[in-house]
Amino acid sequence: MDWEALRLSLRLAALTTLALLALGLPLAYWLAFTRRRWKFLVEAVVGLPLVLPPTVLGFYLLVAMGSRSPLGKTWTALTGHPLAFSFEGLLAASILYSLPFTVQPFAAAFAAVDRGLIEASWCLGVSRVRTFLRVVVPLSWAGLLTGMVLSFAHTLGEFGVVLMVGGDLPGRTRTVSIAVFDQVQALDYAAAGRTALLLLGVSFTVLALVYGLRRAQRKPWTLI
């Protein structure tokens, strides 16, 4: 059993989810409420990872992070090691690849909040940010939870982008889905079976927990 790969996968999924929470909340809020005409272009860009083959996305990311690209050069100058084939590079790729899985449920949940409630809050003198925390978030928590779980599970299971950007370096970029692939390549079907079963178990448990929680607590959550 490749515990190291599992640990790496869980760490990657957790960090990706956190980063997407920070990035996805404002982006989804903007998408849900803006009246700008070019909003559809942003929506299309956010949705790209849903339809692009992971290899295509991975290829572009690889080129962008390469040692000859401005980003790659800056990163190497700052940290002393290249971005491509590193955990940080893998994290950046994961964030981009899971973006629609976070932002789309977030935006749908925000758009479902009655606009009148938000305006009522503004007219009561409550700022936009506090209105977001006191009205929008409590009324859309189910969608927020869905978006976070989807990005976590999706990161756990991603393969193509990880292979392209991360390579297959044990302890740094070898995630559990890559480990399964390696074990099959090595014709070690027993090990592959154990790893696959573990991933299946983890994924199912996470999803079951979330859906069970949503069922038990239909009432909105109050943060503040």
Next chain:
Amino acid sequence: MDPHLTCAAERRFPGGMRVEARFRIPEPGFSVTVLFGPSGSGKTTALRLLAGLERPDAGHIACGGTVWADAGRGRHLPPQARNLGFLSQAYDLFPHLSLAANLAYGLGGLPAGARRDRVAELVALLGLDGLEDRQPAQLSGGQRQRAALGRALAPRPALLLLDEPLSALDRPTQLRLRRDLRDLLRRLDVPTVLVTHDRAEALQLGDRLVVMDGGRVCQEGPIQPVFDRPTDPAVARILGVETVVLGGVVEVSGGLATVAVGEARLQAPDPGSLGLRAYVCIRGEDVLVERGEPGPSTARNRLAARIVSLQPEGPLVRLTLDAGFPLESVVTRQACADLDLAEGEAVTALLKASAIHLIPHD
């Protein structure tokens, strides 16, 4: 002195719809300004411009010496900075918060103790005792309306904006709350702008009338002059063809109310909840005109009147009578000729009590 509120703002919507809100509230303190007109006339947009929820494309809005919006200078005060209370048609109580938490929602600037006191005060004022811990879904329509009103009033706004505040309620509740609402607003001494398409509601709740049609203000002013002298046919059509005149309630007994209008005493069915004064509404079609001494009749109201003017309208003639108050009557051209009616003639106007519609006002 500048009026308390000046609104001269225009909002243009994609698709060509334009709303030009141009009216004012002369003085601070209690008064209800009614934005009145058919649906689609721009009333709600006008209210949203005042609230800061819509940004004017042209013009300006000022209240209490502060410029709220000035399109020319790109100035737009957000709703948060306007110190107003806004009550939408749907009430928009926060479904995840209890009644008490809804009332306290806009009181974030107060210390916890003062907040609790204010909530208790509002609960008592609005008769919501014992319901503090209920969620909005567990309240009746009337309770929700009062809760939403209380939430809007909690931070002591300098201007209250009400969008069809009673339209979501059933008819009996509407009638009961109309009277309560005006009493409450008077006690709180807060200037109010109220949107409605219901004429009776406008008459009962309002002091000033702003008549809107097709996205613009046709006429504004105190209610009685606006009803007496509509400036154009559109206003007359929106207001209806009736005589509307304010009278003093003299007596209520046996289901009939007696109302004094000038020298005249009129009997009409008691609509309930009559106070000191009431608007008397009479349709021109219901006013009979006789010459000379009236014979026996079941009509409860006989008024000595003088014909002020005759206006032919197709097969009909509109008579404007002076019966101590202006009274309109619509008769056929034939009847007019048979009776030989002319300007300045003395006549008797006959009115069945059931043809007089009273709307309580104060």
